[in-house]
Amino acid sequence: MSVWDELVGQGPVVESLRDVIDNPAAMTHAWLFTGPPGSGRSNAAKAFAAALQCRDGGCGTCQSCSMVAGSTHPDVSLVRTDGLSIGVDTVRDYVRRAALAPALGRWQVLIVEDADRLTDQAANALLKSIEEPARASVWMLCATAVDDVMVTVRSRCRPVLLRTPPVSEIAGLLASRDGIDPVAARAAAAASQGHIGRAKLLASDPAARERRRAILALPLRVTSLGSCLAAAQAIAGEATARAANVADAKDEAELANLKESWGVEDRSRRPAGFAGELSSLTKDQDRRRKRLTRDAIDGVLIDLLAFCRDVVAEQVAPGGDLVNADVSADVAVAARSWSTESTLRRIDSIVECRRALEANAAPQLALERMMTGFLA
Template identity: 65%
Template sequence: MTHPPGPVWSDLVGQEPVVEILQAAVASSSGEGRSMTHAWLFTGPPGSGRSNAARAFAAALQCDVGGCGHCQSCTTARAGSHPDITLINTAGLSIGVDTARDQVRRAALRPAVGRWQIMIVEDADRLTDQAANALLKAIEEPSAHAIWMLCAPALEDVVITIRSRCRPVLLRTPPTADIARLLIERDGIEPDLAEATAAASQGHIGRARGLARDPEARQRRRNILALPLELRTVGDCVAAAQTVVEAATAHASGRADDSEADELSDLRQTWGVEERGRRPAGYAGALSALEKDQTRRRKRLSLDSIDGVLLDLLSLCRDVAASQCGARTDFVNADAIETIADLSRRWTPESTIRTIDAIVNCREALAANAAPLLALERMMLELRP
């Protein structure tokens, strides 16, 4: 049983210093101080809640009492339907110049119902150079009612001309105990499961919630952690790599299929295309652009899924190394004690480090656009005892 929503800040787990900064800015926006500015850059590790912080801040700025969580402004902001809060996210691998220009034009409009026209750019590190240049002018010379909120993993991931004009807000990795408490109090998760999934998430709030709610996700993760025990021959390594790629592809398709069908339907409606009718001039180009965007999005979703597998394997290696060294620390994968103990006997401390290096090298290769299957096959071969 979930609990009713509290103040908008309640979703920012373990971010008390950030909440203080943002609350001061909200107060300043009403004339009580000088903490408010027109451009913000939220940074922090994956899962720390960069986008959540921006959304909470946006809701509080539109709320008459600074983010009560119950009024129409707060509820519509949380639902993503507030007319004066625009969320700009990455459908493909990057945010292009056309999207940026559309949002710059929107930012110049007066608010419809709120006090501000707020633009939240998720994954600002994925802005193309042209898109960044399009935003720069709007951030340099904003309209009186416009506020830009950019989100990225680190300051260095955003071009210097933009980040130098934004006020930085650094989020930390939320403590495991705080994530577990959120799962228990807000989502009604049983305490033991909440603690286990909070630890397994490695500070990623969304992933912790997903694991806690989905038994199939927890089983997939157990299968991933068991992979190193199954790698005995070259054939085993090739098969394991193929399994990871196929699972990632299926995951991407599952998330993209419905949205792609809706996008195609919207495109046809916009162009007045009938099932058996003639295609208007220009429709073929628009369809081709849509299909390219959808292909890029599927690739990104697939790579994100593979990266999740690699992070799980890294956390397993960390636990094995801790066990081998006799470190007095909690395991990330406390629900895989037998696997950790078995690998601690099979591997030497030196081979554990080599395994970590192999996984890190695979992540770097994928980031450099290596073929996923080949990168994973090479990594699996190095994971064999």
């Protein structure tokens, strides 16, 4: 099984990266992988990293390929954050690593997930390493869009643009790789809007499907100011709960590890310096929880956008394929009850909410404002 096999719907990208592997003269030291959420940006970067280290160009079975896939290769580093940004201290650590000679492979590869979250200071620290690269270092940045990365950084990177994978290919992957029923796989692939990870979750987790249906039922229930506030609270509560499901376990494990490393028990006297480490950990955990919550809210907003898109499609050109075919009855009701103009206003209110959240607005207030836009 090749390292490229799970890059669904990215044939041109795979072909171009393979050409680089086969033609070392075309290699460069900085790459920028962009594409919509779920398109596989970091997966493409990891596949490319494995292929660069592999003697056979990414066979998928050798030690190098297996180590990259398992995130244990000493010469392939993944730069990521659970918080809202990637700070300069983090980047400086990896810049120092980029200057080292490879220990096992042929390249020192550094993959920056969510490069759009680099602070200005962090981006400037990275820029120096990209401008004056070590002989065997390769930076691979991942972001949703080219414009999300500082211009001085992106101008020094070779772009790799991924597309939204086709529904048929996502469904085929779920069926062949995960053993999911083809009909369920196709429905999940359509509902995921090209997000492979979310498609797998929807296909395999009944609770996730139920949460999505509950969210998609909200637009038809908003008939008064009170229902607007209730809908906003439901979205915020759902996002907070989803974030807690991920964050609580991580918080507990990290706290236990910190106490163990300092030899601290719950009732023991705490040594000097422990309080500072605990405060730093707590701040990092709060940032992670905030990011997880905002990401969960954004996922809800994307679902609502897809629902409104289906309504417009039904109003303008009825009978076409729907993203949310499983709730087609609700789409039909909305298409009859709303005017096309009011549907577009609803879409505008969702887009405005997403922009407000990107600008760090209070989630509850932004959601309440959005839901008032759903009033006919």
